Amino acid sequence: MSDTPTRTSEITSPDTELVETQTPATTIDTMSDEEIRKLIKSKEVSPLLLGFQDMWEGLKRFQIWTTFASEDLQQRYFRAGLGLYWIAISYAFFLGGYILIVGRLAGDGWAEKSCYITIGYLAWLQMNNAVSEGVGTFTMNANWIKAARLPFSVFAYQATVRNCLNLAIHAGVTIVVLIIFRAGLSPDLTALEIAYSVGAMIFIMLNTVWVQIFFGIIALRYRDIAHFTSAMMRLFFFFTPVLWRANLIGAYGEIIFTYNPFTYFIQIVRLPLLEARFPAHEWMVVSIISLCGFLITGIMLGLTHKKIAFWL
Amino acid sequence: MTPTEKQICIYLKDVGLTYPVFARARHKGARSRDEEQAGLMGQIQSKNKSIRSVAALGDISFSLKPGDRLALIGANGAGKTTLLRVLAGIYKPSSGDILVEGRIATLFQMGMGMRATASGYRNIYLQALLAGHSKSRIAELVEDVEDFTELGDFLHMPINTYSQGMAMRLNFAVATAIRPDILLMDEWLGAGDAKFRKKANQRMLKTFADAGISVIASHNRMLVKKLCNKALWLDKGQQMFLGDVKETFERMDEYYAVDEDEDMADHA
Numbered sequence: 252m253s254d255t256p257t258r259t260s261e262i263t264s265p266d267t268e269l270v271e272t273q274t275p276a277t278t279i280d281t282m283s284d285e286e287i288r289k290l291i292k293s294k295e296v297s298p299l300l301l302g303f304q305d306m307w308e309g310l311k312r313f314q315i316w317t318t319f320a321s322e323d324l325q326q327r328y329f330r331a332g333l334g335l336y337w338i339a340i341s342y343a344f345f346l347g348g349y350i351l352i353v354g355r356l357a358g359d360g361w362a363e364k365s366c367y368i369t370i371g372y373l374a375w376l377q378m379n380n381a382v383s384e385g386v387g388t389f390t391m392n393a394n395w396i397k398a399a400r401l402p403f404s405v406f407a408y409q410a411t412v413r414n415c416l417n418l419a420i421h422a423g424v425t426i427v428v429l430i431i432f433r434a435g436l437s438p439d440l441t442a443l444e445i446a447y448s449v450g451a452m453i454f455i456m457l458n459t460v461w462v463q464i465f466f467g468i469i470a471l472r473y474r475d476i477a478h479f480t481s482a483m484m485r486l487f488f489f490f491t492p493v494l495w496r497a498n499l500i501g502a503y504g505e506i507i508f509t510y511n512p513f514t515y516f517i518q519i520v521r522l523p524l525l526e527a528r529f530p531a532h533e534w535m536v537v538s539i540i541s542l543c544g545f546l547i548t549g550i551m552l553g554l555t556h557k558k559i560a561f562w563l
Numbered sequence: 564m565t566p567t568e569k570q571i572c573i574y575l576k577d578v579g580l581t582y583p584v585f586a587r588a589r590h591k592g593a594r595s596r597d598e599e600q601a602g603l604m605g606q607i608q609s610k611n612k613s614i615r616s617v618a619a620l621g622d623i624s625f626s627l628k629p630g631d632r633l634a635l636i637g638a639n640g641a642g643k644t645t646l647l648r649v650l651a652g653i654y655k656p657s658s659g660d661i662l663v664e665g666r667i668a669t670l671f672q673m674g675m676g677m678r679a680t681a682s683g684y685r686n687i688y689l690q691a692l693l694a695g696h697s698k699s700r701i702a703e704l705v706e707d708v709e710d711f712t713e714l715g716d717f718l719h720m721p722i723n724t725y726s727q728g729m730a731m732r733l734n735f736a737v738a739t740a741i742r743p744d745i746l747l748m749d750e751w752l753g754a755g756d757a758k759f760r761k762k763a764n765q766r767m768l769k770t771f772a773d774a775g776i777s778v779i780a781s782h783n784r785m786l787v788k789k790l791c792n793k794a795l796w797l798d799k800g801q802q803m804f805l806g807d808v809k810e811t812f813e814r815m816d817e818y819y820a821v822d823e824d825e826d827m828a829d830h831a
Contacts, residue, residue, distance in 0.1 A: 400652040
């Protein structure tokens, strides 16, 4: 098929006769269709690896996604007098409400419960954001995807950085709350446990990268998924021990607790601070989930790479 | 065998593109309208109820080297925009070989790749980053854009305060200032006031044309004749003819039996 001369093109149609010329300054003009085809093939990446390559290429363009992320935040609070402070204010209101109502529900252990909810909610919020915004990773950026050729992962990094800035503000509020209710934290707390917790939070943020690509692709192809996940996340909020403890609702709670992946991500942040220990079992579970998630997402991105632009 | 690093080229061989259309018909009227729209682009094949595919391009073959300025011509829906997207690497062809070497800048729809609430300067910066420029290089580039756009202090304003014409000037100035090797434009220079058109044409010919490749989809004959040295005529996604601009238009007119005077009056 490649040997048939180009039909209608009369100018600079690739020369088919010069097959074996290997001069140092070879250009497309002097190459045969076969040679060019070989060249193109040599540049192709296997679909299984393409996704990982995309993630790597995207990572290298950090200037782009950091700039985009800060633009996003500026745009969201554009012309708002208090600007980014709104993130802190709304979060403080929310936490305050929860602590006042839920923390007070059972009477005693107010400080413990406040810490339990505050830390758990901080971790939950980041995961919830990643999933519920993740469904729009590509649909929201159609404008850019159709204008320039960028690694698709750039948009996930962008969202992650944006969420990290959010997290930093939320964490500030959380720290204030934790200081107020410090009686609820473990008395044996050392800098090491705090580092475990912070590390766990960073680990969650790293995971949001693949989560956003994963849901971005699925929701792009199957638009119902966006609505489905928002419904599911609402359900999972109740299934995840953010507000409740497993031992308080019996065997039933135990099952939900054990088979809910979100539980483990929350526990790796919460347990070091509340029980002053390294949650080894939970870390093992989240590591497996993360590795599988990352691999599946990478393969999925590679396999759908060609199609994403059409699905927009 | 491997071309040198700095090589700039576009090479297409039997490139075809078929893409899925997911628009699900909600009622009868909607379905036929969808189909009518898609029908302009090429042939529709139905695999099942909800997925139909459109053969948007078939067997496109050509190659371009630095200095080439190709015009894509043809009726609405002939596949010009799709082909530009294929060249930009946004759409991957479903068959055939394609090799595009060089940094690409695109001027497709207005405002694409621009942030409406960011200032003009900020958008210049973003675009330059996208094109892979270093910060030091961006400063030079900003000057160039300032000169060309004559927007002055407006560059400090968010671009959603710009008029269409101002936004266009900025878009064009940035896309050319970043010195791409390949510039892809979809229905661009035809719009805008006479002064902008003249300036833009000059910029195209003087500062850009000899170094790179440009591909312009346009209905504006005068413009195409002035700017381009080659033309590719597309009809329903098929490559009808590729040759010098004058000849291609002649063939096209013969084919459609269009009275050229009338047509020119339309576009003048």
